[in-house]
Amino acid sequence: MAETRWLDEREMRAWSGFLAASALVNRRLDQQLKDDSGLSHPQYEILVRLSAAPDGELRMTELANGLINSKSGLTYQVTQLEKAGLVRRRSCPSDVRGVFAVLTDAGRARLERAAPGHVAMVREALIDVLTPAQLEALADGLGEVSRRLREHGG
Template sequence: MAGTRWLDEREMAAWLGFLEATSRVSRHVEHQLKDDAGLSHAQYEILVKLATAPEGEVRMTDLAHGLFTSKSGLTYQVGQLEKRGLVERRSCPFDDRGVLAVLTTEGRDTLRAAAPGHVEAVRSALIDVLDREELDVVARALGRVGARLRPADHSAGPAPHAPAPGS
């Protein structure tokens, strides 16, 4: 194709390194959460978002904007959390069509128990592999990539990765 800017050797190495690292880190974290807490990574992130929200509740549409999953994926994951008694869905008092996802006490306890293993998995797979300077470079670089691809109406992006409250 005329005009295509093919990747040179350095760019290809960066791209392939990114693909391998993201895939392996994601699988490592996913397995740890499944094995230790019976949660998917998406479910864990939902619990974190709810735990850090006022009153432990967020409108489903707002929750979808701050997560890395589709709206249908969010609905499915919240349904799975609801079956386990970790989340409840309620009507939104200020929006007749809105639905709130609400963290239950059991959900908060599950998150609190899962957080230490999750943080250790993140540390062993990524954080502790890099020195401080590399962490700064990775954070800046991937932050720019995320900002460039983030939908314009959600420029704030997802909240920082927070530990479970009380842990």
């Protein structure tokens, strides 16, 4: 068995900073979205992905792969969005198991109302706090972490 490589002080500072910042930023974004538009952060992300897709629709499996969410979590969020009239589901004509999530006009309108406040909070909580060099390092570093984790199955 390989010997454990404990985190040194610099590594622990990076890890602790990442945990605290990600939790605090996510909490702030979730609260802002709930207050301003009645959406959770995962629901907002679903609407964003659907709005960027051709014809405002994606297969549920494709939507799940693009989001950092379990399949059951995605199903729950889409159900909530469907109840609110923001998304509808439709069957795939060529695959009986395939289901599409489709952005409704009401969903697109809610997203358009929610986006300015959400972007302002992203800027306030993260983007504008960092120098350009810090932002570049963060984007590069976290981009690499995401790429490797996706490459190795999540």
